[in-house]
Amino acid sequence: MITVADLRPARLSVRDVLRVGGAGLRARPLRVFLSALGIAIGIAAMISVVGISTSSRENLDRQLAALGTNLLTVGPGQSLFGEQSHLPDSSIGMIDRIEPVLSTSATGKVVGAKVYRNDRIPETQSGGIAVLATRPDLPDTVGATVTSGAFLNEANARYPAVVLGHRTAERLGVGVAGPDQRVYLGDQWFTVVGVLNPVPLAPELDTAALIGWPIAEQSLKFDGYATTVYTRTREDAVEAVQAVLAATANPENPNEVSVSRPSDALAAKQATDQTLNGLLLGLGAVALLVGGVGVANTMVISVLERRAEIGLRRSLGATRGQVRIQFLAESLLLSALGGLGGVLLGVVVTVSYAAYQDWPSVVPAWASAGGVVATMIIGMVAGLYPAIRASRLSPTEALATP
Structure with a gap:
Protein backbone atom coordinates (compact mmCIF):
# COMPACT_ATOMS: atom_id res chain seq x y z
CA MET A 1 0.00 0.00 0.00
CA ILE A 2 1.41 3.41 -1.03
CA THR A 3 1.16 6.11 1.58
CA VAL A 4 1.42 9.88 1.34
CA ALA A 5 4.88 9.72 2.91
CA ASP A 6 6.04 7.47 0.05
CA LEU A 7 5.01 10.11 -2.49
CA ARG A 8 7.10 12.81 -0.85
CA PRO A 9 10.47 13.49 -2.50
CA ALA A 10 13.48 12.20 -0.59
CA ARG A 11 15.45 14.77 1.33
CA LEU A 12 19.04 15.38 0.29
CA SER A 13 21.55 15.02 3.07
CA VAL A 14 24.55 17.31 3.32
CA ARG A 15 26.72 14.51 2.01
CA ASP A 16 24.44 14.03 -0.99
CA VAL A 17 24.46 17.75 -1.75
CA LEU A 18 28.28 17.86 -1.65
CA ARG A 19 28.54 14.74 -3.84
CA VAL A 20 26.16 16.11 -6.47
CA GLY A 21 27.82 19.55 -6.40
CA GLY A 22 31.28 18.04 -6.69
CA ALA A 23 30.24 15.90 -9.65
CA GLY A 24 29.06 19.01 -11.50
CA LEU A 25 32.44 20.68 -10.98
CA ARG A 26 34.49 17.63 -11.98
CA ALA A 27 32.68 17.52 -15.31
CA ARG A 28 34.19 20.91 -16.32
CA PRO A 29 37.68 21.09 -14.77
CA LEU A 30 39.22 23.80 -16.98
CA ARG A 31 36.31 26.21 -16.61
CA VAL A 32 36.21 25.56 -12.87
CA PHE A 33 39.96 26.19 -12.58
CA LEU A 34 39.79 29.53 -14.40
CA SER A 35 36.81 30.73 -12.35
CA ALA A 36 38.44 29.68 -9.07
CA LEU A 37 41.66 31.38 -10.17
CA GLY A 38 39.86 34.72 -10.54
CA ILE A 39 38.63 34.53 -6.96
CA ALA A 40 41.99 33.26 -5.70
CA ILE A 41 43.81 36.26 -7.17
CA GLY A 42 41.47 38.68 -5.37
CA ILE A 43 41.81 36.88 -2.03
CA ALA A 44 45.59 36.53 -2.42
CA ALA A 45 45.86 40.26 -3.10
CA MET A 46 43.93 41.08 0.08
CA ILE A 47 45.90 38.61 2.23
CA SER A 48 49.24 39.79 0.82
CA VAL A 49 48.47 43.47 1.39
CA VAL A 50 47.40 42.90 4.99
CA GLY A 51 50.15 40.37 5.72
CA ILE A 52 53.07 42.37 4.27
CA SER A 53 51.88 45.57 5.95
CA THR A 54 51.43 43.80 9.29
CA SER A 55 54.83 42.10 9.01
CA SER A 56 56.52 45.43 8.25
CA ARG A 57 54.81 47.07 11.20
CA GLU A 58 55.74 44.18 13.49
CA ASN A 59 59.38 44.48 12.44
CA LEU A 60 59.37 48.21 13.19
CA ASP A 61 57.65 47.65 16.53
CA ARG A 62 60.28 45.11 17.52
CA GLN A 63 63.10 47.45 16.58
CA LEU A 64 61.59 50.28 18.58
CA ALA A 65 60.91 47.97 21.52
CA ALA A 66 64.54 46.84 21.46
CA LEU A 67 65.86 50.40 21.38
CA GLY A 68 63.20 51.84 23.66
CA THR A 69 60.50 54.41 22.92
CA PRO A 262 59.42 58.40 17.94
CA SER A 263 56.01 56.86 18.68
CA ASP A 264 54.40 59.97 17.18
CA ALA A 265 56.19 59.31 13.92
CA LEU A 266 55.21 55.66 14.19
CA ALA A 267 51.55 56.60 14.59
CA ALA A 268 51.78 58.81 11.50
CA LYS A 269 53.38 55.97 9.55
CA GLN A 270 50.66 53.56 10.64
CA ALA A 271 48.01 56.04 9.53
CA THR A 272 49.72 56.22 6.13
CA ASP A 273 49.89 52.43 5.99
CA GLN A 274 46.18 52.19 6.74
CA THR A 275 45.39 54.61 3.90
CA LEU A 276 47.52 52.57 1.51
CA ASN A 277 45.94 49.36 2.80
CA GLY A 278 42.51 50.80 2.08
CA LEU A 279 43.52 51.55 -1.50
CA LEU A 280 45.03 48.13 -2.12
CA LEU A 281 42.14 46.35 -0.39
CA GLY A 282 39.86 48.24 -2.76
CA LEU A 283 41.82 46.81 -5.68
CA GLY A 284 41.49 43.37 -4.09
CA ALA A 285 37.74 43.88 -3.81
CA VAL A 286 37.60 44.69 -7.53
CA ALA A 287 39.47 41.47 -8.24
CA LEU A 288 36.97 39.61 -6.06
CA LEU A 289 34.10 41.19 -7.99
CA VAL A 290 35.65 40.02 -11.25
CA GLY A 291 35.99 36.54 -9.76
CA GLY A 292 32.34 36.61 -8.71
CA VAL A 293 31.30 37.52 -12.23
CA GLY A 294 33.36 34.58 -13.46
CA VAL A 295 31.55 32.24 -11.04
CA ALA A 296 28.15 33.55 -12.14
CA ASN A 297 29.12 33.14 -15.79
CA THR A 298 30.30 29.59 -15.19
CA MET A 299 27.10 28.65 -13.39
CA VAL A 300 24.79 30.24 -16.01
CA ILE A 301 26.57 28.37 -18.81
CA SER A 302 26.38 25.21 -16.73
CA VAL A 303 22.60 25.62 -16.48
CA LEU A 304 22.27 26.10 -20.23
CA GLU A 305 24.46 23.08 -21.00
CA ARG A 306 22.70 20.81 -18.51
CA ARG A 307 19.07 21.49 -19.33
CA ALA A 308 18.54 17.87 -20.27
CA GLU A 309 20.07 16.69 -16.99
CA ILE A 310 17.88 19.11 -15.05
CA GLY A 311 14.78 17.92 -16.92
CA LEU A 312 15.64 14.28 -16.23
CA ARG A 313 16.12 14.96 -12.53
CA ARG A 314 12.80 16.81 -12.37
CA SER A 315 11.08 13.93 -14.17
CA LEU A 316 12.50 11.47 -11.64
CA GLY A 317 11.04 13.46 -8.76
CA ALA A 318 13.58 16.11 -7.86
CA THR A 319 11.93 19.24 -6.52
CA ARG A 320 12.75 22.81 -7.46
CA GLY A 321 14.33 23.28 -4.07
CA GLN A 322 16.65 20.32 -4.61
CA VAL A 323 17.74 21.67 -8.00
CA ARG A 324 18.40 25.06 -6.44
CA ILE A 325 20.43 23.46 -3.67
CA GLN A 326 22.46 21.48 -6.22
CA PHE A 327 23.53 24.55 -8.19
CA LEU A 328 24.09 26.64 -5.07
CA ALA A 329 26.30 23.85 -3.73
CA GLU A 330 28.33 23.88 -6.95
CA SER A 331 28.74 27.65 -6.73
CA LEU A 332 29.77 27.52 -3.06
CA LEU A 333 32.25 24.70 -3.67
CA LEU A 334 33.75 26.63 -6.59
CA SER A 335 34.10 29.75 -4.45
CA ALA A 336 35.52 27.77 -1.53
CA LEU A 337 38.22 26.34 -3.82
CA GLY A 338 39.12 29.82 -4.98
CA GLY A 339 39.05 31.20 -1.44
CA LEU A 340 41.26 28.52 0.09
CA GLY A 341 43.66 28.72 -2.84
CA GLY A 342 43.79 32.51 -2.49
CA VAL A 343 44.49 32.33 1.25
CA LEU A 344 47.32 29.84 0.70
CA LEU A 345 48.76 31.94 -2.13
CA GLY A 346 48.54 35.10 -0.04
CA VAL A 347 50.28 33.43 2.90
CA VAL A 348 53.06 32.13 0.64
CA VAL A 349 53.59 35.60 -0.86
CA THR A 350 53.65 37.21 2.61
CA VAL A 351 56.05 34.66 4.08
CA SER A 352 58.35 34.80 1.06
CA TYR A 353 58.52 38.61 1.02
CA ALA A 354 58.97 38.82 4.79
CA ALA A 355 61.80 36.27 4.62
CA TYR A 356 63.43 38.27 1.80
CA GLN A 357 63.26 41.44 3.92
CA ASP A 358 64.29 39.55 7.08
CA TRP A 359 61.00 40.49 8.79
CA PRO A 360 58.84 38.39 11.09
CA SER A 361 56.01 36.80 9.10
CA VAL A 362 52.61 37.88 10.40
CA VAL A 363 49.29 37.05 8.70
CA PRO A 364 46.33 38.10 10.89
CA ALA A 365 43.82 35.33 11.49
CA TRP A 366 40.96 37.72 10.79
CA ALA A 367 42.32 38.34 7.29
CA SER A 368 42.45 34.64 6.43
CA ALA A 369 39.04 33.94 7.92
CA GLY A 370 37.60 37.05 6.31
CA GLY A 371 38.94 36.00 2.93
CA VAL A 372 37.22 32.62 3.10
CA VAL A 373 33.97 34.18 4.34
CA ALA A 374 34.10 36.74 1.53
CA THR A 375 34.45 34.03 -1.09
CA MET A 376 31.51 32.09 0.34
CA ILE A 377 29.34 35.20 0.21
CA ILE A 378 30.47 35.83 -3.37
CA GLY A 379 29.68 32.22 -4.25
CA MET A 380 26.23 32.42 -2.75
CA VAL A 381 25.37 35.68 -4.50
CA ALA A 382 26.90 34.61 -7.83
CA GLY A 383 25.17 31.23 -7.80
CA LEU A 384 21.75 32.43 -6.67
CA TYR A 385 20.41 33.52 -10.07
CA PRO A 386 21.65 30.43 -11.98
CA ALA A 387 20.20 28.19 -9.25
CA ILE A 388 16.80 29.89 -9.41
CA ARG A 389 16.86 29.75 -13.21
CA ALA A 390 17.66 26.05 -13.17
CA SER A 391 14.87 25.29 -10.67
CA ARG A 392 12.27 27.06 -12.87
CA LEU A 393 12.87 24.85 -15.89
CA SER A 394 9.92 22.55 -16.45
CA PRO A 395 10.76 18.87 -17.09
CA THR A 396 9.12 18.80 -20.54
CA GLU A 397 10.85 21.99 -21.70
CA ALA A 398 14.23 20.84 -20.43
CA LEU A 399 13.96 17.35 -21.98
CA ALA A 400 12.86 18.78 -25.31
CA THR A 401 16.09 20.82 -25.53
CA PRO A 402 18.45 19.27 -28.10
Whole structure:
Protein backbone atom coordinates (compact mmCIF):
# COMPACT_ATOMS: atom_id res chain seq x y z
CA MET A 1 0.00 0.00 0.00
CA ILE A 2 1.41 3.41 -1.03
CA THR A 3 1.16 6.11 1.58
CA VAL A 4 1.42 9.88 1.34
CA ALA A 5 4.88 9.72 2.91
CA ASP A 6 6.04 7.47 0.05
CA LEU A 7 5.01 10.11 -2.49
CA ARG A 8 7.10 12.81 -0.85
CA PRO A 9 10.47 13.49 -2.50
CA ALA A 10 13.48 12.20 -0.59
CA ARG A 11 15.45 14.77 1.33
CA LEU A 12 19.04 15.38 0.29
CA SER A 13 21.55 15.02 3.07
CA VAL A 14 24.55 17.31 3.32
CA ARG A 15 26.72 14.51 2.01
CA ASP A 16 24.44 14.03 -0.99
CA VAL A 17 24.46 17.75 -1.75
CA LEU A 18 28.28 17.86 -1.65
CA ARG A 19 28.54 14.74 -3.84
CA VAL A 20 26.16 16.11 -6.47
CA GLY A 21 27.82 19.55 -6.40
CA GLY A 22 31.28 18.04 -6.69
CA ALA A 23 30.24 15.90 -9.65
CA GLY A 24 29.06 19.01 -11.50
CA LEU A 25 32.44 20.68 -10.98
CA ARG A 26 34.49 17.63 -11.98
CA ALA A 27 32.68 17.52 -15.31
CA ARG A 28 34.19 20.91 -16.32
CA PRO A 29 37.68 21.09 -14.77
CA LEU A 30 39.22 23.80 -16.98
CA ARG A 31 36.31 26.21 -16.61
CA VAL A 32 36.21 25.56 -12.87
CA PHE A 33 39.96 26.19 -12.58
CA LEU A 34 39.79 29.53 -14.40
CA SER A 35 36.81 30.73 -12.35
CA ALA A 36 38.44 29.68 -9.07
CA LEU A 37 41.66 31.38 -10.17
CA GLY A 38 39.86 34.72 -10.54
CA ILE A 39 38.63 34.53 -6.96
CA ALA A 40 41.99 33.26 -5.70
CA ILE A 41 43.81 36.26 -7.17
CA GLY A 42 41.47 38.68 -5.37
CA ILE A 43 41.81 36.88 -2.03
CA ALA A 44 45.59 36.53 -2.42
CA ALA A 45 45.86 40.26 -3.10
CA MET A 46 43.93 41.08 0.08
CA ILE A 47 45.90 38.61 2.23
CA SER A 48 49.24 39.79 0.82
CA VAL A 49 48.47 43.47 1.39
CA VAL A 50 47.40 42.90 4.99
CA GLY A 51 50.15 40.37 5.72
CA ILE A 52 53.07 42.37 4.27
CA SER A 53 51.88 45.57 5.95
CA THR A 54 51.43 43.80 9.29
CA SER A 55 54.83 42.10 9.01
CA SER A 56 56.52 45.43 8.25
CA ARG A 57 54.81 47.07 11.20
CA GLU A 58 55.74 44.18 13.49
CA ASN A 59 59.38 44.48 12.44
CA LEU A 60 59.37 48.21 13.19
CA ASP A 61 57.65 47.65 16.53
CA ARG A 62 60.28 45.11 17.52
CA GLN A 63 63.10 47.45 16.58
CA LEU A 64 61.59 50.28 18.58
CA ALA A 65 60.91 47.97 21.52
CA ALA A 66 64.54 46.84 21.46
CA LEU A 67 65.86 50.40 21.38
CA GLY A 68 63.20 51.84 23.66
CA THR A 69 60.50 54.41 22.92
CA ASN A 70 61.56 56.63 25.82
CA LEU A 71 63.35 59.03 23.47
CA LEU A 72 61.97 62.56 23.22
CA THR A 73 63.08 65.20 20.74
CA VAL A 74 63.02 68.95 21.27
CA GLY A 75 63.35 71.45 18.46
CA PRO A 76 62.69 75.12 17.72
CA GLY A 77 59.21 76.08 16.59
CA GLN A 78 57.89 79.35 15.25
CA SER A 79 57.22 82.65 16.95
CA LEU A 80 53.80 84.32 17.13
CA PHE A 81 54.71 86.23 13.95
CA GLY A 82 55.57 83.05 12.02
CA GLU A 83 59.34 83.53 12.22
CA GLN A 84 61.67 80.60 12.87
CA SER A 85 62.85 80.66 16.48
CA HIS A 86 65.85 78.95 18.05
CA LEU A 87 66.61 77.16 21.28
CA PRO A 88 68.60 79.05 23.94
CA ASP A 89 72.22 78.02 24.43
CA SER A 90 71.34 76.84 27.94
CA SER A 91 68.51 74.55 26.81
CA ILE A 92 70.61 71.36 26.66
CA GLY A 93 71.99 71.82 30.18
CA MET A 94 68.58 72.74 31.59
CA ILE A 95 66.94 69.66 30.07
CA ASP A 96 69.71 67.47 31.42
CA ARG A 97 68.86 68.64 34.96
CA ILE A 98 65.35 67.15 34.84
CA GLU A 99 65.45 64.32 37.38
CA PRO A 100 64.00 61.43 35.27
CA VAL A 101 66.22 62.31 32.27
CA LEU A 102 68.88 59.65 31.71
CA SER A 103 70.90 61.26 28.91
CA THR A 104 70.78 64.25 26.58
CA SER A 105 72.51 65.07 23.31
CA ALA A 106 71.97 67.47 20.43
CA THR A 107 72.60 68.20 16.79
CA GLY A 108 72.63 71.55 14.99
CA LYS A 109 72.05 72.06 11.29
CA VAL A 110 74.94 73.77 9.53
CA VAL A 111 73.17 76.04 7.05
CA GLY A 112 74.78 76.40 3.64
CA ALA A 113 77.21 73.49 3.98
CA LYS A 114 76.99 70.81 1.28
CA VAL A 115 78.60 67.41 0.88
CA TYR A 116 80.11 65.95 -2.31
CA ARG A 117 82.10 62.85 -3.15
CA ASN A 118 84.87 65.06 -4.54
CA ASP A 119 85.53 68.66 -5.52
CA ARG A 120 84.71 68.10 -9.21
CA ILE A 121 80.97 67.49 -8.76
CA PRO A 122 78.73 70.43 -9.79
CA GLU A 123 77.49 72.48 -6.85
CA THR A 124 73.81 71.80 -7.66
CA GLN A 125 74.26 68.02 -7.31
CA SER A 126 74.61 67.86 -3.53
CA GLY A 127 72.00 65.13 -3.11
CA GLY A 128 70.15 66.95 -0.34
CA ILE A 129 72.49 65.68 2.38
CA ALA A 130 72.21 67.63 5.63
CA VAL A 131 75.33 68.60 7.55
CA LEU A 132 74.80 68.38 11.32
CA ALA A 133 77.09 69.58 14.08
CA THR A 134 77.06 66.76 16.62
CA ARG A 135 78.01 66.05 20.20
CA PRO A 136 80.08 62.89 20.87
CA ASP A 137 77.45 61.47 23.26
CA LEU A 138 74.79 61.25 20.49
CA PRO A 139 75.02 57.44 19.90
CA ASP A 140 74.32 56.63 23.56
CA THR A 141 71.19 58.77 23.52
CA VAL A 142 69.61 57.76 20.19
CA GLY A 143 70.85 54.16 20.10
CA ALA A 144 73.07 54.65 17.04
CA THR A 145 75.80 52.16 16.13
CA VAL A 146 78.57 52.23 13.54
CA THR A 147 78.98 49.65 10.82
CA SER A 148 82.51 50.84 10.04
CA GLY A 149 85.06 52.97 11.87
CA ALA A 150 84.09 54.85 15.03
CA PHE A 151 81.95 57.77 16.09
CA LEU A 152 83.26 61.26 16.82
CA ASN A 153 85.03 61.84 20.13
CA GLU A 154 86.35 64.83 22.04
CA ALA A 155 89.65 64.69 20.13
CA ASN A 156 88.64 64.42 16.48
CA ALA A 157 85.54 66.63 16.90
CA ARG A 158 87.90 69.63 16.61
CA TYR A 159 89.28 68.48 13.26
CA PRO A 160 87.79 67.88 9.78
CA ALA A 161 86.38 64.44 10.55
CA VAL A 162 82.93 63.25 9.52
CA VAL A 163 80.62 60.35 10.29
CA LEU A 164 78.21 59.47 7.48
CA GLY A 165 74.66 58.26 7.96
CA HIS A 166 73.67 54.94 6.42
CA ARG A 167 71.94 56.36 3.33
CA THR A 168 74.46 59.19 3.00
CA ALA A 169 77.28 56.67 2.67
CA GLU A 170 75.32 54.82 -0.01
CA ARG A 171 74.70 58.02 -2.00
CA LEU A 172 78.35 59.04 -1.82
CA GLY A 173 79.62 55.56 -2.61
CA VAL A 174 81.52 55.20 0.65
CA GLY A 175 81.59 51.60 1.81
CA VAL A 176 83.95 51.72 4.79
CA ALA A 177 85.57 54.41 6.88
CA GLY A 178 89.32 54.97 6.89
CA PRO A 179 92.10 57.56 6.67
CA ASP A 180 92.02 57.35 2.85
CA GLN A 181 88.26 57.96 2.63
CA ARG A 182 87.48 61.65 2.23
CA VAL A 183 84.47 63.72 1.18
CA TYR A 184 84.30 67.34 0.11
CA LEU A 185 82.24 69.15 2.76
CA GLY A 186 81.81 72.92 3.04
CA ASP A 187 84.57 73.64 0.50
CA GLN A 188 87.16 71.56 2.35
CA TRP A 189 88.13 67.91 2.70
CA PHE A 190 86.82 65.85 5.63
CA THR A 191 88.09 62.39 6.54
CA VAL A 192 85.39 59.73 6.95
CA VAL A 193 86.02 58.27 10.41
CA GLY A 194 82.76 56.32 10.70
CA VAL A 195 79.65 55.03 8.88
CA LEU A 196 76.43 54.51 10.83
CA ASN A 197 73.96 51.67 10.73
CA PRO A 198 70.33 52.73 10.19
CA VAL A 199 68.96 54.60 13.23
CA PRO A 200 65.23 53.73 13.60
CA LEU A 201 64.60 56.20 16.43
CA ALA A 202 66.26 59.10 14.59
CA PRO A 203 65.89 58.40 10.83
CA GLU A 204 66.99 61.96 10.00
CA LEU A 205 70.54 60.87 10.87
CA ASP A 206 70.50 58.30 8.04
CA THR A 207 70.62 61.08 5.44
CA ALA A 208 73.09 63.36 7.24
CA ALA A 209 76.82 63.98 7.53
CA LEU A 210 77.81 64.40 11.18
CA ILE A 211 80.75 66.61 12.15
CA GLY A 212 82.06 67.91 15.46
CA TRP A 213 80.55 70.97 17.09
CA PRO A 214 83.89 72.84 17.41
CA ILE A 215 84.94 72.40 13.77
CA ALA A 216 81.50 73.46 12.60
CA GLU A 217 81.75 76.72 14.53
CA GLN A 218 85.35 77.38 13.53
CA SER A 219 85.30 76.50 9.83
CA LEU A 220 81.70 76.40 8.57
CA LYS A 221 80.15 79.49 10.20
CA PHE A 222 77.83 77.38 12.36
CA ASP A 223 75.76 79.66 14.64
CA GLY A 224 75.99 77.23 17.57
CA TYR A 225 72.22 76.81 18.07
CA ALA A 226 70.90 73.27 18.53
CA THR A 227 68.14 72.36 16.10
CA THR A 228 67.32 68.99 17.73
CA VAL A 229 67.84 67.98 21.36
CA TYR A 230 67.52 64.24 21.98
CA THR A 231 66.40 63.30 25.48
CA ARG A 232 66.30 59.78 26.89
CA THR A 233 64.11 59.41 29.99
CA ARG A 234 62.94 56.68 32.32
CA GLU A 235 60.18 54.53 30.82
CA ASP A 236 57.76 55.40 33.62
CA ALA A 237 58.29 59.16 33.26
CA VAL A 238 58.02 59.75 29.51
CA GLU A 239 54.69 61.58 29.65
CA ALA A 240 55.70 63.68 32.65
CA VAL A 241 58.99 64.75 31.08
CA GLN A 242 57.29 65.46 27.75
CA ALA A 243 54.89 67.82 29.52
CA VAL A 244 57.69 70.00 30.99
CA LEU A 245 60.25 69.89 28.18
CA ALA A 246 59.02 72.97 26.33
CA ALA A 247 59.03 75.16 29.44
CA THR A 248 62.41 73.79 30.49
CA ALA A 249 64.09 74.28 27.11
CA ASN A 250 62.81 77.83 26.65
CA PRO A 251 61.26 79.24 29.87
CA GLU A 252 60.58 82.64 28.31
CA ASN A 253 58.81 81.32 25.19
CA PRO A 254 57.70 77.71 25.72
CA ASN A 255 55.18 78.07 22.88
CA GLU A 256 58.13 78.38 20.48
CA VAL A 257 59.36 74.86 21.26
CA SER A 258 58.35 71.68 19.43
CA VAL A 259 58.39 68.41 21.40
CA SER A 260 57.80 64.96 19.89
CA ARG A 261 58.74 61.32 20.34
CA PRO A 262 59.42 58.40 17.94
CA SER A 263 56.01 56.86 18.68
CA ASP A 264 54.40 59.97 17.18
CA ALA A 265 56.19 59.31 13.92
CA LEU A 266 55.21 55.66 14.19
CA ALA A 267 51.55 56.60 14.59
CA ALA A 268 51.78 58.81 11.50
CA LYS A 269 53.38 55.97 9.55
CA GLN A 270 50.66 53.56 10.64
CA ALA A 271 48.01 56.04 9.53
CA THR A 272 49.72 56.22 6.13
CA ASP A 273 49.89 52.43 5.99
CA GLN A 274 46.18 52.19 6.74
CA THR A 275 45.39 54.61 3.90
CA LEU A 276 47.52 52.57 1.51
CA ASN A 277 45.94 49.36 2.80
CA GLY A 278 42.51 50.80 2.08
CA LEU A 279 43.52 51.55 -1.50
CA LEU A 280 45.03 48.13 -2.12
CA LEU A 281 42.14 46.35 -0.39
CA GLY A 282 39.86 48.24 -2.76
CA LEU A 283 41.82 46.81 -5.68
CA GLY A 284 41.49 43.37 -4.09
CA ALA A 285 37.74 43.88 -3.81
CA VAL A 286 37.60 44.69 -7.53
CA ALA A 287 39.47 41.47 -8.24
CA LEU A 288 36.97 39.61 -6.06
CA LEU A 289 34.10 41.19 -7.99
CA VAL A 290 35.65 40.02 -11.25
CA GLY A 291 35.99 36.54 -9.76
CA GLY A 292 32.34 36.61 -8.71
CA VAL A 293 31.30 37.52 -12.23
CA GLY A 294 33.36 34.58 -13.46
CA VAL A 295 31.55 32.24 -11.04
CA ALA A 296 28.15 33.55 -12.14
CA ASN A 297 29.12 33.14 -15.79
CA THR A 298 30.30 29.59 -15.19
CA MET A 299 27.10 28.65 -13.39
CA VAL A 300 24.79 30.24 -16.01
CA ILE A 301 26.57 28.37 -18.81
CA SER A 302 26.38 25.21 -16.73
CA VAL A 303 22.60 25.62 -16.48
CA LEU A 304 22.27 26.10 -20.23
CA GLU A 305 24.46 23.08 -21.00
CA ARG A 306 22.70 20.81 -18.51
CA ARG A 307 19.07 21.49 -19.33
CA ALA A 308 18.54 17.87 -20.27
CA GLU A 309 20.07 16.69 -16.99
CA ILE A 310 17.88 19.11 -15.05
CA GLY A 311 14.78 17.92 -16.92
CA LEU A 312 15.64 14.28 -16.23
CA ARG A 313 16.12 14.96 -12.53
CA ARG A 314 12.80 16.81 -12.37
CA SER A 315 11.08 13.93 -14.17
CA LEU A 316 12.50 11.47 -11.64
CA GLY A 317 11.04 13.46 -8.76
CA ALA A 318 13.58 16.11 -7.86
CA THR A 319 11.93 19.24 -6.52
CA ARG A 320 12.75 22.81 -7.46
CA GLY A 321 14.33 23.28 -4.07
CA GLN A 322 16.65 20.32 -4.61
CA VAL A 323 17.74 21.67 -8.00
CA ARG A 324 18.40 25.06 -6.44
CA ILE A 325 20.43 23.46 -3.67
CA GLN A 326 22.46 21.48 -6.22
CA PHE A 327 23.53 24.55 -8.19
CA LEU A 328 24.09 26.64 -5.07
CA ALA A 329 26.30 23.85 -3.73
CA GLU A 330 28.33 23.88 -6.95
CA SER A 331 28.74 27.65 -6.73
CA LEU A 332 29.77 27.52 -3.06
CA LEU A 333 32.25 24.70 -3.67
CA LEU A 334 33.75 26.63 -6.59
CA SER A 335 34.10 29.75 -4.45
CA ALA A 336 35.52 27.77 -1.53
CA LEU A 337 38.22 26.34 -3.82
CA GLY A 338 39.12 29.82 -4.98
CA GLY A 339 39.05 31.20 -1.44
CA LEU A 340 41.26 28.52 0.09
CA GLY A 341 43.66 28.72 -2.84
CA GLY A 342 43.79 32.51 -2.49
CA VAL A 343 44.49 32.33 1.25
CA LEU A 344 47.32 29.84 0.70
CA LEU A 345 48.76 31.94 -2.13
CA GLY A 346 48.54 35.10 -0.04
CA VAL A 347 50.28 33.43 2.90
CA VAL A 348 53.06 32.13 0.64
CA VAL A 349 53.59 35.60 -0.86
CA THR A 350 53.65 37.21 2.61
CA VAL A 351 56.05 34.66 4.08
CA SER A 352 58.35 34.80 1.06
CA TYR A 353 58.52 38.61 1.02
CA ALA A 354 58.97 38.82 4.79
CA ALA A 355 61.80 36.27 4.62
CA TYR A 356 63.43 38.27 1.80
CA GLN A 357 63.26 41.44 3.92
CA ASP A 358 64.29 39.55 7.08
CA TRP A 359 61.00 40.49 8.79
CA PRO A 360 58.84 38.39 11.09
CA SER A 361 56.01 36.80 9.10
CA VAL A 362 52.61 37.88 10.40
CA VAL A 363 49.29 37.05 8.70
CA PRO A 364 46.33 38.10 10.89
CA ALA A 365 43.82 35.33 11.49
CA TRP A 366 40.96 37.72 10.79
CA ALA A 367 42.32 38.34 7.29
CA SER A 368 42.45 34.64 6.43
CA ALA A 369 39.04 33.94 7.92
CA GLY A 370 37.60 37.05 6.31
CA GLY A 371 38.94 36.00 2.93
CA VAL A 372 37.22 32.62 3.10
CA VAL A 373 33.97 34.18 4.34
CA ALA A 374 34.10 36.74 1.53
CA THR A 375 34.45 34.03 -1.09
CA MET A 376 31.51 32.09 0.34
CA ILE A 377 29.34 35.20 0.21
CA ILE A 378 30.47 35.83 -3.37
CA GLY A 379 29.68 32.22 -4.25
CA MET A 380 26.23 32.42 -2.75
CA VAL A 381 25.37 35.68 -4.50
CA ALA A 382 26.90 34.61 -7.83
CA GLY A 383 25.17 31.23 -7.80
CA LEU A 384 21.75 32.43 -6.67
CA TYR A 385 20.41 33.52 -10.07
CA PRO A 386 21.65 30.43 -11.98
CA ALA A 387 20.20 28.19 -9.25
CA ILE A 388 16.80 29.89 -9.41
CA ARG A 389 16.86 29.75 -13.21
CA ALA A 390 17.66 26.05 -13.17
CA SER A 391 14.87 25.29 -10.67
CA ARG A 392 12.27 27.06 -12.87
CA LEU A 393 12.87 24.85 -15.89
CA SER A 394 9.92 22.55 -16.45
CA PRO A 395 10.76 18.87 -17.09
CA THR A 396 9.12 18.80 -20.54
CA GLU A 397 10.85 21.99 -21.70
CA ALA A 398 14.23 20.84 -20.43
CA LEU A 399 13.96 17.35 -21.98
CA ALA A 400 12.86 18.78 -25.31
CA THR A 401 16.09 20.82 -25.53
CA PRO A 402 18.45 19.27 -28.10
